[in-house]
Amino acid sequence: MTTQGEFVIRWTPIRDNLGEYFPICFITEGLSGSSVYQSEMRCVVVEVGRRKVKAKVVCDETKMTVEVEKSSVTGIHEDHLRLNDPSNSACDLQRFSNNTHIIGVIPLNACGTQIEEDDDNLIFKNEITTFDNPNDIITRHHQVEIQFYCQYAKRGNVSLGFTAHRDSITVVEKGFGTFTYQFEFYQTSQFTNMVDPRDYPLDVVVKQMLYMDIEAVSTVNNTELFVESCRAAPYDNPNYHPTYPIIENGCIVDETVQIFSPRHQRHFQFGMEAFKFIGMHDQVYISCSVILCEAGNPNTRCAQGCVNSTSPQPAGHHHRKREAAMQTAKHHISQGPLRLRRSSESSVTNMNMGLMVGCIVAAVAMLCGVMLYKDKTSGVKYQPLTTFET
Template sequence: MHVLSGAYKDAAGGPETQKQVGGNMAATAVIVLQLLLGSMASASHLYGQNMVYTYRGRNPDGTFKVDFHNRATHRGGCWYSTGWRCSGSNCGSVSRTQTGVVDNANGACATEEIITRNMRSNKPFLLRANSCCWVYGRNGVSSWNAATSVDLGTRSDTRQPNRSPDFNVLSVLRVPQNCPRTYNLLTFDPDGDKVRCRYGNIPGVESTSCTLPSGFHLHQDSCTLRYLSTSAHSNVFALELVVEDFPQGHITLAYTDGTRSSRAPLTVGRGKRSITQWWQWYMTSTTTAPTTTTTPPLSKLPLQFSVRVDPAVPTCQEGIYLPRFVAPTPADGERFQAEVNKEMEIKVKAQATLSTIQNLLISGPMNISKHRNTLNEFDIKWTPVPEDVGHYFVICFAVESLRWPQTYQSEMRCVLVEVTGERVKPHVICNETSMTVLLEKDSFSGLHQDHLRLSESTNAACSLQTHSNSTHVIAVVPLNSCGTEIEEDENNLIFKNEITTVDDIRDVITRKHLLEVQFYCQYPKRGNVTLGFTAHRRNVTVWEKGFGTFTYQFEFYPNNQFQTRIDPNSYPLEYELGSRIFMQIEATSSINNTELFVESCRAAPYDNPSYHQAYSIIENGCKVDPTVQTYSSADKQEFRFSMEAFKFIGLHNQVYISCSVVMCEAGNTNTRCSMGCINSTGPVRGKREAHIQTANHFVSQGPLRLRRSAQSAGATVTNLNLNLVFIAGCVLAAVGMICGVAIYKSKMAKVKYQPLPTSET
């Protein structure tokens, strides 16, 4: 995001601080140009806007510092200045402005302008803005009006100035004509005040029409807007709401001039509806309002947006035409914590069977961004800055899908983000084959390193004890094991893992999930090739309760005699298309009464069992590839098989074979090993009792390459070369974007990265 900063001149000529400008013609031209641009911005077509404020304390000169966050969406361009002007004499002066683009989609550009004002007094003041035009409104609203009322008097209950309610909304909402929908306008007050959302009722100040459009219902106390029914049209309804906060009890506000004022709670009650017959409710606008209080609110803030009613959809059931949110999308109203200077991530996924997911719409703080990965999931990312600590931010989003020529929009969801200071101090280093994470032990006092583990820790190489010292917990995490997950977008490969707390390092579940440190390494796909993944893979050593320490060995052989493995120095191995590949997986254990079972094997362009686009060879213990052959062995801890070299290799420069294996007590009929091949589309799990079978472990070997014949060498071959492209910059620790995020949780953590069912891959 491009961020600009500089002096600002108040459009109404109020007492604003500005740099001295010479009296020459060039300087005058600059001022005229600035005013002209501000006027053009105000005159552009508006979809909606809202404003909140943040009290920043007192400056050294005693003035009161306040940041105003004005979010606006315009059609046809990214305009920043809305032309807010002072209505009165206590608006202070503008010392700084910052601007940035939040989202730009479908010809609508959402921006945020942060205006810093320094007030000489903490007395109440009013900011106003108005201009032409709402974008193609259909409810009689052409020009727009907005007002922001702020009172910085010291509250008798908190001993601090009033803090602004936090809220947000997407400026352009779309709903099919025949599908009633409820929009929960998320509001949060950091002082615990009562917040209500009413329709603007002061013409020329708060709104233009002062009337909620027909077909909508607004419940003021819950800030809930319901679309009921109306005709479809390409023009939008312009909705002009006002957000107010009232104290929960009687308080006084003290000002620097020695005066005081009082505020009373909002008395909740039912206002009269504008209709009496039930059948009229679906065709007429209504407002459920509380009774009027005798004292004004603590603040009044604009919340304005547009609603477009689209033609009817064949069915209103979500997931068919209308996008339906699925896991891991957060619920509406969910709360997050984000640490300062550390990137937070919100994952969004939606499905629709008869339309195609197209885009994600977002609204949130400056520097927020969105990304789409190869799983058709969206990532919302944001990094709070130090001045955000202790404050709250509302992030809203919706997904759009397309079935030509109609666009469908999902429900809108909003989440609340609280920004905290740095709690854990991680440092992440990325190299060709691993991620190194260093955590200062002093930053998580009260937790012992013995109760910390990676996502998967049965592999001895994943122990946090190996490299840690007296001052730091150090994890050297391979990119292809220890539960490392791989994600991919158009430009990058992202490897993710996490360090969490457990009751015991050998436990599968935990009730003490108090700390979660998520970290990742991001590598660009383009760059020079290194030999990061071309070496023969080492054996996998595993520790399991009841089985002790045992080792898996995955090797390739030249023939079906399985006598001498292929020299590891020969890797990467090359095969002719159709030639047979012979493989053996062997388990070595001090316990004799055990047997090995291979539940699945897949081929993928990366040495990572979590990669989503893989070719299945064996699934649920059953042969999937028709060329697979198995060979008997006198040793129950060996599994021998072969298959023909397949064209999948030709789509990539090289591939790896990864298998999921399990060790069981030999002869026990209650184990997964005894179940053998099970033809099932769902996940299969044997009954895991203590000491009769292990968890699933992943072993891999490779890479394999398809040998090019002389005839095909000169032909044009589609080469995605994903593995080598990934290695392209793995030496680039400086180029990879690195982040460690720590989140304290008060509830049991969910499983983060589950493999997708076959139907979703």
């Protein structure tokens, strides 16, 4: 007995299935009168691949133009998309978009465009990102990201020197002599295994717990360390904008921060969940403002602890403290970078990732545009605050 028919197997994979193979086996049964017929088992192998985004990138000497077909990306609208730096009105994606395409015309020196280089090329990168609140600057959640860049051939060779790990800083102050601040990352909350300086930059994933220890090394007895503020920035510059506050005025700002009891009063040990800055900033530096005080003195900034910025301070308070050499001036110490692995590099792989390349040849160089699309669940929080004060 021979019959023919069509059967449809429906199955929805998840993000973690990207690149994996799944065998699906089945049999068919037929009924003829009182007899039941069964076929041999058949198997098919399904590969979970990447969904292509229909888009193109055109590069010229001063700008990048990117066009994304709306129909190829689910659930995006130009009024909820932005480039790395949305503050410039010239970078508004609604200016050129239409009913069928998201269109961005991005100057090479604006809209948060990042520049990198290798031995042969200059690479200008930017990214289209979804947002819920236009004022958000960081996220611990995944969102839609459409990355693109233009690559320009260059003449000659350029070599860059880069030292990742930040060394300790040594300070000399009247009444405290010579002392040193050290800022290090640790493997666990036990603070027994320090991360090797040769391992920097540190590769971490979003929401991974980070453990940090700041230590004041001093020959002066009866001193204590106070961390007044800590901020995160995509560069090792506390005045760079945007920065994200972790601790402010001695008060915890980030909701994931955990303070640990140190083994000595000249240590400050804390932990927090890793995050990334929204946009193409894939690295994070942590910079803290620290003070060394006379231990047990109730008139020092260390003794005050968390102080609300609106709380009144006694007149001449800081002047008297400095005269009596009860505390040092504020000093800044930083460590990093932390390099945030994207979801395609980590265990949270992404199914909907497309890569598209378009190249044109100009008279002066070869220009290449590349686009990478990531579909993630949207969800951002945190508000921007001011940068470090000098």
